[in-house]
Amino acid sequence: MGLPASTRQRLLAAAFLTVSITACGGGSDTPTGPHPPAPPPAPAPAPAPSPQAVNWGVFPSAVRVLGKDNFDDGSMPSGASPLRELNFPVGSPGVTSDGILVIAELGATQLKVFDQYMSADGLEAAFTFSLDNGIPSGVSVHGRRLVVLEDSMVAIYNDVPGAPPSSAPDATAGGTEGCSASQLNRPRSAYITPLGQLVVADTGNNRVLIWNEIPGAGDALGDASVVVGQVFKDKCAPNDFNGDGTSEGTPRAETLNQPTSVWSDGVKLIVADRNNHRVLIWDTFPADDFEAPDHVLGQDNFISGAPNAGLAAPTASSLADPMSVDVSESGQIAVVDRSNHRVLVWNAAPSARTAPADQVIGQPGPLAGAGSPASIRTLDEPSGVRFDGRNMIVVDTGNNRVLVFRALD
Numbered sequence: 001m002g003l004p005a006s007t008r009q010r011l012l013a014a015a016f017l018t019v020s021i022t023a024c025g026g027g028s029d030t031p032t033g034p035h036p037p038a039p040p041p042a043p044a045p046a047p048a049p050s051p052q053a054v055n056w057g058v059f060p061s062a063v064r065v066l067g068k069d070n071f072d073d074g075s076m077p078s079g080a081s082p083l084r085e086l087n088f089p090v091g092s093p094g095v096t097s098d099g100i101l102v103i104a105e106l107g108a109t110q111l112k113v114f115d116q117y118m119s120a121d122g123l124e125a126a127f128t129f130s131l132d133n134g135i136p137s138g139v140s141v142h143g144r145r146l147v148v149l150e151d152s153m154v155a156i157y158n159d160v161p162g163a164p165p166s167s168a169p170d171a172t173a174g175g176t177e178g179c180s181a182s183q184l185n186r187p188r189s190a191y192i193t194p195l196g197q198l199v200v201a202d203t204g205n206n207r208v209l210i211w212n213e214i215p216g217a218g219d220a221l222g223d224a225s226v227v228v229g230q231v232f233k234d235k236c237a238p239n240d241f242n243g244d245g246t247s248e249g250t251p252r253a254e255t256l257n258q259p260t261s262v263w264s265d266g267v268k269l270i271v272a273d274r275n276n277h278r279v280l281i282w283d284t285f286p287a288d289d290f291e292a293p294d295h296v297l298g299q300d301n302f303i304s305g306a307p308n309a310g311l312a313a314p315t316a317s318s319l320a321d322p323m324s325v326d327v328s329e330s331g332q333i334a335v336v337d338r339s340n341h342r343v344l345v346w347n348a349a350p351s352a353r354t355a356p357a358d359q360v361i362g363q364p365g366p367l368a369g370a371g372s373p374a375s376i377r378t379l380d381e382p383s384g385v386r387f388d389g390r391n392m393i394v395v396d397t398g399n400n401r402v403l404v405f406r407a408l409d
Helices: 007-015
Strands: 064-066 089-095 101-105 110-114 127-130 136-142 145-150 153-157 171-174 189-192 198-202 207-211 226-228 259-264 269-273 278-282 295-297 322-327 333-337 342-346 359-361 384-388 391-396 401-406
Touching: 089 145, 089 322, 089 391, 089 401, 101 136, 101 145, 110 136, 136 189, 145 189, 153 198, 171 198, 189 259, 198 259, 198 269, 207 259, 269 322, 269 333, 278 322, 322 384, 333 384, 342 391
Parallel strands: 089 136, 089 384, 259 322
Antiparallel strands: 064 401, 089 101, 101 110, 110 127, 136 145, 145 153, 153 171, 189 198, 198 207, 207 226, 259 269, 269 278, 278 295, 322 333, 333 342, 342 359, 384 391, 391 401
């Protein structure tokens, strides 16, 4: 484990988820006399291949490190190389198809932009830029669109900037802290679906807000179209099932408690429900308020919310503080399991609630969950994950670095 974060950083963090084909035989309708035996039927074609889940191997090693010159350094930044070091990086990163990586840096209250992030260890950032609203908590990139989470606002830029932006965002959501259909409270994740919906993990309001469309340049989004996790858009207590504005303590399928990450392809919705220590999956994108999910990961049922499903030690299916979630092109689900210092990967959305993860990254096995000194294989309180083709980018917050794991061929 790296050196403890500074008091300032900790305060900022506190303010801060087979088809088979059978061949059919044929022959003459009516035999007319002696004839040679029919040839054996042609072998059935092989089943159509399904997308193959990529494999990182057992306890894999990272192939690239940013924020440090080597894999064994988990110390606090010295300040000597401000473009090379990372100061308490947080949340999900954003990456473009041409290798531009954007990281939210809580300790320096800015974004760092790396060009061609795979080109070298300890790469120097191309530039940084500060945010008008102050404290960033994560980013996402969709095509060329950059979505930035900061304080009580989601800022959308129609193009990933090549230099510190000199103009205002092209669209915004929130902007003032509060509990209404148009306000946000410390959002930690936002995602634009291929259909153009904006999905926001409104962490401090214990809900997910969905805007069905994003307006034109310079516009504010106004009221959200759908709320998930709350009965009403003006109620924001955690695990509030009856909509009276007070917490009932015990989670239900429909409720949320500080969600920190969202992902959606416009069909499915996946939410990291951090303080209920679970991940929720909707098979159909919510069209109405307070819709219940179809699946849960990390818990045995929808009414349990203890870390590691109430067990004394982690398992291959348990979670403790899930902070970030992403889905690869092949359908793998990665979940940052922060307090267990690892990332769990399911090769497909599991149908069983206790289905174990197929791969564990950051720990030597599924039953291990303690922090370890910085190395090419370990993680310390990670907070973000993003797939980029065969790469998996992990924000390793406690070690003040970003690691890149490369899938095996």
